Amino acid sequence: MKKIFDLVNKHQMLPFVMTIFVYFAELYLYLLDYISSFFFCNILALLVLFWPLFLLAIRKTQISKYIFLLSFIASLFLLVYEFPLISTDGSRYFVSSYVSPEELIKNSGIYILAVRSTEILLAEDLDGQDFRNLNNQLLIFDIEPASNFHRYAGKTTAIFKLVGINMEYDYFQQMSVNVKSYLNTSNPNIDEFLSRNNSGGNSAGLALVLSSLIEQGKFKNDIPIGVTGAISKSGKAIEIGLTKEKILSANKIGLSYIILPIGNLAEANDVVKSLKLPIKVIGVRNVDEAIEQINELNKDPE
Structure with a gap:
């Protein structure tokens, strides 16, 4: 001692x-x-x-x-x-489920690929099969228990909110700012989408921009194409999450082509190959590359 x-x-x-x-x-x-x-x-x-x-x-x-x-x-x-x-501990889960791809601007051929991600809190551990049986009206892709990292982030955010500090990043709001900044013009359909309640994430950004540009007559598209990806104010395509689930959503309605950020391409190709899906995925770095790829597909669709 x-x-x-x-x-x-x-x-x-x-x-x-x-x-x-x-x-x-x-x-x-x-x-x-x-x-x-x-x-x-x-x-x-x-x-x-x-x-x-x-x-x-x-x-x-x-x-x-x-x-x-x-x-x-x-x-x-x-x-x-x-x-x-x-x-x-052991009570927080993330459930991803199917959302039908949406052609926001009719006859644009651009389908927004979205996934519903729901956080559920329970007093006890979740039985995945029972949950699926009780929610059989939903096509549930995955049920993931929250990691300690997610628990810690949620706890920290809640504590800071108590003292008036909001640490949550609003991806949907940032997407709205980036889309409007890039387009530099208003569009009733885009504005309606960006004003929807209970929407989140930023993966619709690239699809919104392409849809609007088609309606403006900047280029044409006659092929149904699933599009996912966030964008910056300058039009750079930024990778997103839930790639597998979005590919499955596109496959459910028979889309043959998906355009997504180049950062998601490798994962997307692995999903298509492993599940043997009849889908061609195309990675792009920005809006201009997406337009080039759509023009090529319209010239010579496979």
Whole structure:
């Protein structure tokens, strides 16, 4: 014990450094799904108990006490901050389901590929088959339990909202800004789509721009084409998620072509090949490349 006291007396910041090290080591393991939130918070609780006991043990020594008090306060703060994680264990799921591709502007041939992504919170673990049976009116693609990373992000966002700080990024709103900025003109159909309630994500951006340009007479398209992909204000195609599900949606209504960002092309080709789907996927870097590819398809459709 004397050696421990001597070490602490020599390196006075050691207790605080240990506290921070234990916390970040735990956080790292938690975010990688190696430990549960219950284990995470219990270790923090042990630190909260440990430092007062250590203070009691050194009360008659010449060792400085303030660093142990600081370590206790830090441990208590971290425990309170992370404690809400316990309520998220094994109860949060993401359900992806089918949404019929939409030709927003009639006779444009451009079909928006979308997937409904729903987050559900339950008091107990979800039985996937029972959930499918109860929701047999939906074509459910996948049911994924939330990772610790998603739980942590949700907890952090909720805490910051309590103090008036909104950390959620509105992808749908950003898509609206980018689409309107690129088109630099209004379109009633596009405006109606961008004003819909309960819409999210940004993967319709490329399809919205192409549909509008066709209606403006910038180019023509006579082939049904599924389109997915976000865009920047300059028209760059930005990769999106749920690629497999969007390909399955296109296949369900018999679309033979899909245009998507080049960043999603490899994954899309793997999906088409593994499922042996009669679909040709085309990767593009920007709106101009998408127009070139559509023009080529209209010249010589396979």
